Amino acid sequence: PSAQQHAEAMAIYARQFLLLDTVVVWSDGGNSAKLLAFSFQQLFDTLGGKSILYEVPLAEEKEDRKEITQKVRELKVSGANGVYIPIQGQQETAGLIVSQMQALDVDMKIMGGPHWGDRYSNIDRDLKERYELLYTSSYFLEKGTFEVEKFFQSVLKTYGYPPSQYMVQGFDLGKYTREVLADYVDQSLYDLGTFIRNHPVTSGLHMDMDFRGQAVNQSVNILQYSK
Numbered sequence: 001p002s003a004q005q006h007a008e009a010m011a012i013y014a015r016q017f018l019l020l021d022t023v024v025v026w027s028d029g030g031n032s033a034k035l036l037a038f039s040f041q042q043l044f045d046t047l048g049g050k051s052i053l054y055e056v057p058l059a060e061e062k063e064d065r066k067e068i069t070q071k072v073r074e075l076k077v078s079g080a081n082g083v084y085i086p087i088q089g090q091q092e093t094a095g096l097i098v099s100q101m102q103a104l105d106v107d108m109k110i111m112g113g114p115h116w117g118d119r120y121s122n123i124d125r126d127l128k129e130r131y132e133l134l135y136t137s138s139y140f141l142e143k144g145t146f147e148v149e150k151f152f153q154s155v156l157k158t159y160g161y162p163p164s165q166y167m168v169q170g171f172d173l174g175k176y177t178r179e180v181l182a183d184y185v186d187q188s189l190y191d192l193g194t195f196i197r198n199h200p201v202t203s204g205l206h207m208d209m210d211f212r213g214q215a216v217n218q219s220v221n222i223l224q225y226s227k
Helices: 003-017 031-046 062-075 091-103 125-130 146-159 165-184 192-197
Strands: 022-027 050-055 082-085 109-112 134-137 221-224
Touching (some): 003 134, 146 165
Parallel strands (some): 022 050
Antiparallel strands (some): 134 221
């Protein structure tokens, strides 16, 4: 999935499942954050919601941190009931926003981009759990499920060590390719590219494959921190 798909998946979830009316979208001016913020706002507003963009500096200097804190204070009078923080690669800035929300007792739904998983691991886990923070990811294993455990045991038996992320992705791609080609043999109406774009959803260990007529996988994992 592209960055646009990550943002649009969260926009749909925020509007149609969380039923949020107004969301403040944070950006540090970086290209990745800009793309995620724009894609989220465009779709969220199209779905009948209202988005408000907050642009903040990186939390490097004392004055920068003061400006971020002031923006968090403004949340209380913004009318928002959610925030989307798609800031990428800037753990200190993203973490400061959430920690100041806690310090100033700002209680609303928090959503983030892909880096809120492993790449933002230094941000206090209890803080993310307190807000039940949501984020999107292209890779997630639901450990304990039959298919995942079966694959893990197979790799352990063969190689003597657990599978890496690349092995999981390779397994899913091989499984998907086999299924698509097996189905493609039974029809001759479309070229292979068109057939793949319109193939029914295929479940993988770490994500689903579902192109929905497009050239980019439209399926995105939405994860939530909890205790």
